[in-house]
Amino acid sequence: MRDMNATVESETTTTASAQGEPPWLHVRREPFEYGMLPLPSLMHHDGVGSLRELREKLLDKSIPQTSWQSGGGNASEDSSAMAQQPSRRVGVAAIVECLGLSEAHALLVLDTLASVLPDGDDCDQLARAYAAEIDTVGAHVDDLLLFLYIQIYRRVPPRSHKDPAAVADVWPSTSPFDGFFSTLSPLQVRPTRKSVPCQVEEEVHQLAFVQKHLSSLLALLVDLEEDGAKVLSVGSFDRLGIIFRPVDAQCNARSLSQTAPFFAGSDPDMPAVPVPLAQAHDWILEHISTQAQRTKCSGKENGPNEENDITMIDAVGAQAWVQNGVTKNREWCFEGLTFVDGVTKVSTIKSESDVTGDTLKVSNCHDAVVYVLAPTKYASVFGCSDSIVVLGAVGKAVRIEHCERVQVIVPCARICIANCRECVFFLGVNQRPLILGNNYNLQVAPFNTFYPKLEAHLAQVRVDPTVNRWDKILTLGVIDPHDSLPHPAGVADAQAEGASVVPPDRFTNFLIPRWNGGESEQNFTRANPFLLPKLYLMAQQQRNKAMENLRHLLQNVPLDDNRKRDLSNAIHAHFKEWLYGSGNIRQLYDLQIADKGTE
Numbered sequence: 001m002r003d004m005n006a007t008v009e010s011e012t013t014t015t016a017s018a019q020g021e022p023p024w025l026h027v028r029r030e031p032f033e034y035g036m037l038p039l040p041s042l043m044h045h046d047g048v049g050s051l052r053e054l055r056e057k058l059l060d061k062s063i064p065q066t067s068w069q070s071g072g073g074n075a076s077e078d079s080s081a082m083a084q085q086p087s088r089r090v091g092v093a094a095i096v097e098c099l100g101l102s103e104a105h106a107l108l109v110l111d112t113l114a115s116v117l118p119d120g121d122d123c124d125q126l127a128r129a130y131a132a133e134i135d136t137v138g139a140h141v142d143d144l145l146l147f148l149y150i151q152i153y154r155r156v157p158p159r160s161h162k163d164p165a166a167v168a169d170v171w172p173s174t175s176p177f178d179g180f181f182s183t184l185s186p187l188q189v190r191p192t193r194k195s196v197p198c199q200v201e202e203e204v205h206q207l208a209f210v211q212k213h214l215s216s217l218l219a220l221l222v223d224l225e226e227d228g229a230k231v232l233s234v235g236s237f238d239r240l241g242i243i244f245r246p247v248d249a250q251c252n253a254r255s256l257s258q259t260a261p262f263f264a265g266s267d268p269d270m271p272a273v274p275v276p277l278a279q280a281h282d283w284i285l286e287h288i289s290t291q292a293q294r295t296k297c298s299g300k301e302n303g304p305n306e307e308n309d310i311t312m313i314d315a316v317g318a319q320a321w322v323q324n325g326v327t328k329n330r331e332w333c334f335e336g337l338t339f340v341d342g343v344t345k346v347s348t349i350k351s352e353s354d355v356t357g358d359t360l361k362v363s364n365c366h367d368a369v370v371y372v373l374a375p376t377k378y379a380s381v382f383g384c385s386d387s388i389v390v391l392g393a394v395g396k397a398v399r400i401e402h403c404e405r406v407q408v409i410v411p412c413a414r415i416c417i418a419n420c421r422e423c424v425f426f427l428g429v430n431q432r433p434l435i436l437g438n439n440y441n442l443q444v445a446p447f448n449t450f451y452p453k454l455e456a457h458l459a460q461v462r463v464d465p466t467v468n469r470w471d472k473i474l475t476l477g478v479i480d481p482h483d484s485l486p487h488p489a490g491v492a493d494a495q496a497e498g499a500s501v502v503p504p505d506r507f508t509n510f511l512i513p514r515w516n517g518g519e520s521e522q523n524f525t526r527a528n529p530f531l532l533p534k535l536y537l538m539a540q541q542q543r544n545k546a547m548e549n550l551r552h553l554l555q556n557v558p559l560d561d562n563r564k565r566d567l568s569n570a571i572h573a574h575f576k577e578w579l580y581g582s583g584n585i586r587q588l589y590d591l592q593i594a595d596k597g598t599e
Contacts, residue, residue: 023259024289025244028118029359031150032206034378034397034416035116038436038476039105042151048219051145054098055220058141061094062087089138104432104474110134111431113147115397115414118241119377122255130464131413131430142239145220150243153209207288210243214284217243222277231274234263244284337361338376343368343387347590349513350374352453362389369587371512375457381408390512393454395461400425401437409510411447411454411530413463417499424502426510427470428530430463436476436496445502446470446532449510452524465529473498504539513591 044050064087090098095106110126111134117127129137139147210217221236238257246259257263260283262275336357340350347369355374362370363382370389372379377396381389385404394412404421411428418437427433428447435442446468458465475496509528532540559567579585 023246023248023254023287025246025259025284025287026289027203027207027210028116028243028245029203029206030378030396031116031147031242032153032202032209033380034399035112035147035150036153037108037112037151039101039109039151041100042109042148044148044152048149048216051149051220054148055141055145057098058090058094058144059088061090061097062141063089063091063094063138087138088141090141090144091138092135094138095144107135108432108434108474109144109147110139111414112397113139113143116147116242117143118245119396120255123241128462130462131467140239142221142236143242146217146239146242149213149217149220150209153206211285211288215281218277218281218284223274225274230277232277232280233274234272237263237275237280240284244288247289339363340365340370340372343370345586347371347587349591360391360394362391365389367583369590373451373453373457373512375461377461379410379412381406390449390510392451393457393461393463395463409447409449411458411463411465413461417442425470425499428463428465428468429470430467432469432472432474433499434474434476435498439497439499442497442499443502444470444473444499445507446536447528447530448508449512450525450528451512452514454525455529456523456525458529466531468530471501504533504535507536507539509540 044054092103092106092110095101095109096103099106099109101109111131114126114129114134117124119127124140124143126134126137126139126143217240218232219230221232221239222230223233223236225231234257237260238255241256244256246254246256248254248259257272258265260280262279262283263272265272336359338355338357338360340348340360340362341364343365345367349371350373352374355372355376358377360372360374360376360379361382362372362380362384365384365387367385368387370387373390373392375393375395376391377394378398379391379394380399380401381391381403382400383402384406386406388407389409391398391408391410391412394410396413398410398412398415400406400408400415400417400420400423402419403423406420406423407426408423409426413429414431414434415425415427415429416434416436417423417425417439418435419439420442421440422442424443424445425433426445426448433444447470455465475498477496531537554567554571557564557567579588
C-alpha cells in the first residue's frame with residue numbers, strides 16, 4: 001500500500017510539475033459553446049486592426065455615466081464629476097450604428113454576451129442583469145471586443161491557396177464535430193457512437209485557439225504609454241475573465257487580477273501600476289491549464305467501455321454524470337459538468353443532490369423520460385429522440401441541437417434551438433427564443449408544469465417568472481458561418497424555419513411526479529409560476545369544466561350497483577389499455593422504483 005501511495009504521489013507531482021505551479025487558468029468553454037452567433041457581420045477576419053478602430057467608435061458612443069451604474073451616491077457635487085467620467089459601456093443603439101446590425105440582432109449580441117460572461121462575486125453588472133435591464137446596463141467595450149474576436153472560432157476556411165504554408169496557417173482548423181452530426185439524425189448517430197468525437201477534443205480545440213490568438217486578444221486591451229510602450233491596466237486584465245477561469249490548488253475559483261502577482265493586492269481606490277504587455281502574455285502562457293491536452297494524450301478520450309453505452313465522459317473529467325439513472329463521479333472537479341448520457345427506454349429523475357457544477361448536458365437519450373430538477377447556469381440537450389426532457393431552472397442559456405420527436409420543458413433565461421425535427425418546446429423564457437439551422441416542424445407553447453422547488457430555483461438563477469417571451473421567435477440563417485461544411489449554392493442567405501404555436505385547445509399541463517414527499521412543504525411551489533396567456537387559460541378552464549361535468553355525470557348515472565361496477569371496470573380496462581399502448585406503463589414502473597430508492 002505504501003508503494004502504491006508513493007506511486008500516486010509521484011504521478012501527482014509529475015503532473016503538477018508539467019502543469020506549472022498554481023494558480024491555473026482554465027479556458028472557459030461557455031463563450032465557445034453558448035456564445036457563437038451565425039451573423040457574418042460579427043466575424044472580423046482582418047483581426048486586431050479593425051477591432052481597435054471599432055473600439056474607438058464604440059467609446060465615442062458609450063452610455064453616459066449614471067449614479068445607478070457607478071453604485072449610487074446622493075451628493076450633488078459628485079454628479080458633475082461622474083458625468084465627466086467615461087462609462088466605457090455601450091447599448092443597443094451604439095452597436096446598431098457601429099456594427100451595422102438591426103436592432104433585434106444588436107440586442108441579441110448584448111444578450112448573448114451577458115449569457116457567457118462570468119458571474120462571480122466581482123462580475124460585470126451585465127452578467128447579472130435581468131432581461132429588461134440589458135440595454136440600460138450595456139456592455140463594457142472591452143468585453144464586447146473580446147466577444148467579437150472569438151466569433152472567428154471555427155470559421156469557414158478560406159479557399160485553397162497556391163502557397164501551402166499560407167493554407168497550413170489558416171486558423172482555426174476544422175473542429176472534430178463539424179460535419180459529423182449535420183447529416184445524421186440522432187437515431188443514425190447512435191449505432192456509430194464509438195466513432196463520435198469526444199468532448200475533450202472540442203476543449204483541446206478551444207485551448208489551442210486561445211493559445212494561438214493570445215497575443216491578439218491582449219492587443220485588443222492594451223493602452224499606450226507616452227513613450228509608446230504597450231501596457232495592460234488592472235481593469236483591462238480583468239476583462240480576460242470572459243476567456244479564463246483562474247483556479248487555485250484547491251480548485252477554488254479566484255478573480256483574475258488577484259491571481260496575477262503583478263496585480264495582487266490592488267484595490268479600486270489605489271489601482272496597481274499597469275504592466276508591460278509582454279509580462280502579462282508570458283505569465284498567462286505559463287499558467288494556462290493544459291489538462292484537456294494531457295487527458296487526450298493519455299488515451300482516455302474514448303471514455304468508458306463501449307458496452308457501457310456511454311462516451312465523452314472520462315475525457316472531459318466531469319464531476320458527475322448519469323447513465324441510465326445511475327450517478328457516477330470523476331476527479332476533474334473544476335470543470336463543473338454533469339452528464340446525463342445514453343438513457344434509453346427508461347425514466348430517470350435527478351434532483352439537486354445528483355447535479356454537480358453549473359453545466360448540465362443531456363445527450364443521446366432515446367425513447368426515455370428524463371427529469372433533471374435542479375438549478376443550473378447552462379444546459380444542453382443533444383442528439384436525443386422520442387423522449388421527454390424536463391429541466392429545472394437554467395439561469396444563463398439552454399441549447400437544443402440535433403433532436404427528433406422530443407418534448408423539452410424548461411424555464412430559462414435564454415434558449416437556442418438548432419437542427420431539430422418534429423419537436424415541441426414548452427417554454428418559460430425571459431428572452432426571445434433563437435432558432436437557427438436546418439429545422440422542420442417545430443412547435444412552441446407556454447411553460448406547462450411545476451415542481452416543489454421551482455420558485456426557489458428560479459430566484460437562485462435569476463429567471464423572472466413574470467416575463468415569458470415563449471412565442472416571440474427570432475430566426476437566423478440556415479447556414480452557420482462557423483462550421484466547415486460545404487453547402488448547396490443559393491442557401492447562404494436562407495432563413496431558418498421558425499416554429500408554429502401549439503393551439504390552445506391542444507395545450508395540456510404536464511404533471512411531474514412527487515417522489516420525496518418527506519421534505520418540508522412550507523415554501524413549496526404549488527402552481528405554475530409562469531402565467532398562461534388568456535386563450536390558453538380559458539381553454540384549460542373549459543377542459544377542466546368538461547372533466548368535472550363528465551365525472552359528475554358518471555357518479556350520478558341512474559344504474560344499479562352491478563351496472564355501475566361494470567362501467568367502472570370498463571373505464572379501468574380502457575385506461576390500462578392506453579397505458580400499455582402508449583408505453584406509459586413503463587414510466588409508472590420506473591417512477592415506483594425511483595420512489596422506493598428515495599425512502
